[in-house]
Amino acid sequence: MKSIVIQQPNQLDIAERPLPEPGTGEVRVRVKLAGICGSDSHIYRGHNPFAKYPRTIGHEFFGVIDAVGDGVSEPRIGERVSVDPVISCGHCYPCSVGKPNVCTSLVVLGVHRDGGFSEFAVVPAKNAWTIPADIADDDAVMIEPFTIAANVCGQVNPTTQDVALVYGAGPMGLTTVQVLKSVYQARTVIAVDRIGERLAMAQRCGADEIFNNSQQSLPAWLEEKGIQPTLIVDAACHPTILPEAIRIASPAARIVIMGFSSEPTTIVQQQVTGKELSIFSSRLNANKFPQVIDWLRQGLIDPGKLVTHRYDASQVIEAIETFEQDQRHCCKVLLTFAK
Structure with a gap:
């Protein structure tokens, strides 16, 4: 599979990597769309103190589950999902008071662990939120923002x-x-x-x-x-x-x-x-995916008002440079990985 990898600051490669297999409690997502965030740019430019290199960036992504690990129901294969990038332990003090976004052992996809700028991504099953059929792909990828x-x-x-x-x-x-x-x-x-x-x-x-x-x-x-x-x-x-x-x-x-x-x-x-x-x-999100999915179903928010540019994933360098340099006309940039 092809993955967008920051080898070190200012060195981005579209690398060929082995297809990952989901472990216990995990699913593999065939990524369809991903959004570029300022934190992706900061990792690319070496300005994120939390990132370790090499790193596949991307924490705003949407796709379809194509494989499941042990402990995950097989009927989940084929589900359209948007992925919450916040991975928490579930038992430390912040987690116990409803703040998994500041878990004492916090892991963020695309920062501490490889993220979604890839043809396939393995994520915890509980982080893959099922998207109802009446929510469009372009809206689903914008849930995390x-x-x-x-x-x-x-x-x-x-x-x-x-x-x-x-x-x-x-x-x-x-x-x-x-x-x-x-x-x-x-x-x-x-x-x-x-x-x-x-x-x-x-x-x-x-x-x-x-x-x-x-x-x-x-x-x-x-x-x-x-x-x-x-x-x-x-x-x-x-x-x-x-x-x-x-x-x-x-x-x-x-x-x-x-x-x-x-x-x-x-x-x-x-x-x-x-x-x-x-x-x-306020940092990241604390279990807010269901709330935003509900807002979308009710038509209360319109993510399309933020999307200004779209690129194929192979054009990622141009896409990031547009995001960084054209602040007058560029807001949200989407990358297409699969049709």
């Missing part, structure tokens, strides 16, 4: 009273905008970004207001409009955002951080305590 938004919202329980502000109109921000508006029906959703074309995407995803913070001050604009956000999501993942979010937040607001920066951030404790703000973080 929407689980990121589901995890964010699961932390803060949005309501119809919320005035939500989302920093960043990349894929993470746009899924969050859609979910806040279409699923939770937040009263107002504001998208903030420095790229006009990304803000236009945010409008198509349901944002009520958009703001380009490369041109003027966001705090000044909010003050002029008399807006105090009750829910703020940092999907731009920059260390300068948290201090500003604390400053502009309404009393009793919730703030969610999604970034992984190692740079220090300085905040004023009085501003947090004085407003009794709640600050959360």
Whole structure:
């Protein structure tokens, strides 16, 4: 089989590898579609501290089960499945409190273990979620990105009273905008970004207001409009955002951080305590695949609004470079492995 392998930073090969056999409790998936994420680019460029090389990247993928290991029911062969990349132990403290996404022995497909940028991938059977017939392939491959938004919202329980502000109109921000508006029906959703074309995407995803913070001050604009956000999501993942979010937040607001920066951030404790703000973080997803599948079945989300480019898997280098370099027009890139 052919697999996309990062041999070392900036060295990508389409390698011929042996067909893997599923072990006990595993299934083999014939991959049909996979999505490119920023973390795939970071592993390719050597910027992901968790990755070990060589590595087959890819944690957003969809396909059909074509073989099962011991302990897995044979009727699963032929199932269309979307794969949750989070593999957890199930018994440590985080797992016991419903947070397998931060398991003490966490393994993420495509990061710690070979992922889905391959013609075939072996994964735990419990991570292969059956896709109903009424969900299209192109939507099924986008389930994992929407689980990121589901995890964010699961932390803060949005309501119809919320005035939500989302920093960043990349894929993470746009899924969050859609979910806040279409699923939770937040009263107002504001998208903030420095790229006009990304803000236009945010409008198509349901944002009520958009703001380009490369041109003027966001705090000044909010003050002029008399807006105090009750829910703020940092999907731009920059260390300068948290201090500003604390400053502009309404009393009793919730703030969610999604970034992984190692740079220090300085905040004023009085501003947090004085407003009794709640600050959360969100990583990956904690068993959110069934929730997103249900949203798709109800027609509450539209993944197609994020997909801007498609490539054959053999064009993966061009696809990643487009994802990295064309931030004005490129949002979600899909790779085709099998028809």
